[in-house]
Amino acid sequence: MLALGVALVLVTADVMQQQAQRHGIALARSIESYASAGVPEEAFTIGVLAPGDAQRVTEQVTGFRELRRLRLWTVDGTLLYDSHADSTGFPDGERLDTATREREPVAQVVTVVRGEQVGGTETTLLDVYVPVQQGRVVVGAAEVMLDYQGTADAVSSAVRTVTLVVAGGLAVLWVLLFRTVRNASRRLQASALENARLALLDSLTGLPNRRMLANRLARAIEESTATGGTVGLALLDIDRFKDINDSLGHDRGDELLEQVAARLRGALREDDVVARLGGDEFAILLPDIQSVADADAAARRVRQLFVPPFMLGDLALHVDTSIGVACLPDQADDASSLMRMADVAMYTAKTHRLGVSVYSPEEDDSSPARLVLLGDLHRALGVADELELHYQPKIDLRTGRTVGLEALMRWRHPTRGMLPPDLFVPLAEQSGLIHDLTRYALRACVEQLAVWRERGEPVPVAVNLSAHDVTSATVAEVIEHLLATHDVGPDLLEVEITETALVSDPSRVVPVLQRLADAGVRVSIDDFGIGNTSISQLRDLPVHGLKIDRLFVADLSATGREGSEVVVKAMVDLAHSFGLQVVAEGVEDVRTAEVLRRLTVDQAQGYLYSPAVPPDRLRAEDLPRDADPRHAVT
Known part of the structure; x- marks a missing residue:
């Protein structure tokens, strides 16, 4: 039993460490996808990243709490980006070569000493080299350093617990092993889910934010391109929301936004995505519709959700909306143009009090042109003719x-x-x-x-x-x-x-x-x-x-x-x-x-x-x- 117990302890420790590393590698993959999305394709080729692109990479990964350092390497070991702003450095050549050759992440637990040699602090990190691919070509690797101290402590604690329990009997030992592994896994999963929630969800309404909408929109467009389907996008804006905030207070305004989110979330199909873009603006992604007319009909059904009043305390508040609709490939070629045209349609609906408006080229006198017209109006107010x-x-x-x-x-x-x-x-x-x-x-x-x-x-x-x-x-x-x-x-x-x-x-x-x-x-x-x-x-x-x-x-x-x-x-x-x-x-x-x-x-x-x-x-x-x-x- 002693030999079996020792074997169980060793196997358990190894399994938990591997499981913890798999969770870390999964998180590192997610961080790499956000980081590399902001890097131009030619940057890995020439080995130089513009300051603006570097700033965009920093903003992309800001929401990940476990991230301690991020470095981007080219295939030949040139440092392209360092979140600590170091301009020079040397990669782990062996792991860099392995990651780019095998096209799989390579992880290693490392210990970092901070401060003076006497009285300094040690921190355990999980250092992962994740290959960066553009198309099917590996152009470099992202070195993602994650806080591993809590995980290492949790693993050590679990191992000690298992060792003490072995003396009580093999049967009890297996039960406690199972519970320990499960609890540790849940803690790691909860931590990963919390990081994802902070990065991809709106803190007020719990709806997907602009970043998640962009991801879902890109995926929906990719699938529609392969199947020949239609993707619809509706942008919704609450009319006179500023007046509501000014007259009732921002707390009531936030309460209204939460109720709007609940109505939208409960009235759409399972595959549809409702996101809050910011302020009083919401987006509804219709990833698989038959035609522009269907998208228009869906938007009009959404607008009917606002007919019943919203109860803000004892106040029954009637709220109206303006909704703009655009579809791909009928009216747009990519995600950016689809978003812009839905915004133009929403502006048209608000300006002409239409409630719902489908994008029309004849109405596209706004967006870039609107800015030009606004500048002309500034000038016209200063002249006399x-x-x-x-x-x-x-x-x-x-x-x-x-x-x-x-x-x-x-x-x-x-x-x-x-x-x-x-x-x-x-x-x-x-x-x-x-x-x-x-x-x-x-x-x-x-x-x-x-x-x-x-x-x-x-x-x-x-x-x-x-x-x-x-x-x-x-x-x-x-x-x-x-x-x-x-x-x-x-x-x-x-x-x-x-x-x-x-x-x-x-x-x-x-x-x-x-x-x-x-x-x-x-x-x-x-x-x-x-x-x-x-x-x-x-x-x-x-x-x-x-x-x-x-x-x-x-x-x-x-x-x-x-x-x-x-x-x-x-x-x-x-x-x-x-x-x-x-x-x-x-x-x-x-x-x-x-x-x-x-x-x-x-x-x-x-x-x-x-x-x-x-x-x-x-x-x-x-x-x-x-x-x-x-x-x-x-």
Whole structure:
């Protein structure tokens, strides 16, 4: 039994050491794959690694906690990279040759002494030479040094335990051996899984992060290339997430992200991958779909997940999303272009409020081109001949006379011609230039009002304010200063804000509107009907009118739209009951104008009367003389 026990102890120690080394070699392989991914193919040939590539290698392996040192060697023993920033060194030639020749990792346990000879510390490391392959050619090796002290201690402890147990009997000895080996294996496996989790998973939601998504995407593309299948990618962004963070706090924002992750994870196929890219942006990888239409349908099903409210404590929060979809090989050739085109599609969905948008070349006016356009907009705000205001008349439906104008921004781009606001205003809102754009519009409008007043042609003009502007009293200060500087009466200026902006943050918007109203500036609600303004809010708001959204006006002229007149009439009656004026925009035919007049809508504007034109092209009837503007719009 003694001989058998000794044999068991020796065999057990050897088995555990080999098992520990196999785990270390597996981890070393994983580290090598991340490290070599950031090294250009020619670096191993010429033996030189650029500083930027070296930095990328360092970032790739940062998440591995057991890594103590990483060095990259060429086949002939030239040092290509050292995580300790050493520029020279010599490899273990025998193990380097064996690893590159056999194409298999070669591991060895080494002891490193740190500090002075007396009082220094010894550390046990597992030194693994892992061959680096590009294609089928071995171009070098990665020397991965892993912390092996804990593993060595665990093995030593297990061996001592086995030795003590042998005296108690061979049967008990086998039981304890089994449990010791299993526990040690679990500890090693848990350590490896923890390293992988930290490197590849999002810490907040537990979803795969950008790095794991890239790995899965590359694998899915490789399989689809071999089988001729289709790979879909959907990028999802939570609308107005910054407002949620600002109003409810970042803790609530994080809680919302966790709930979004749970819904996405539980609603997709087993093979699909849901990843969090950062912030409020998620990605959904559809590795095996039949067509672009199927990817679009899947994205629309995902969007339906956001219909039920999210419960943040006692608050039921309704959240909307914008999703962009792109597919390979239909719309992209590789992972990078697939990601870019899905991002373009998501930007299109957000800009045009589509909810879900499939990539279209016609909409690809963003990404690199968007950056160029943003730079052009910066420049245009500093010159005097590109941005300009056009004016569209507002017509009294009872008399047919012009009673006011709306100022609309246009951009006369030097190479692209006249650009409508839908193309550059959303870009300005996202980049922060909207405040400069609003100040330009207010300044140009008030200056034009002063010109018309001096010519005896006073006419009220409405200017649109962005949701980003009406949350701060600064815009009211700007308006008051401009009116005083140009000696323009406040009753000649009207500001329009969207109903969506009003609903999103009423506690900050309403005081600004009240200050404008107190100064004599009229305030109207634009795009009424698409937000969620309550009757009590409408009654108490300091506004004098509302503008029916063009979607409802278009329904009046469309055939087969039952109930459209009832909806518009309800809006008109509600507004009139509160003493508010009603304006309909987007009127393009006589029939629609007649229906609006019959529904007692007060004013209308649209192509039926005139498009928006520069001030020098306005007709005489668009600038009524000898008219009191206060009577014209009340």
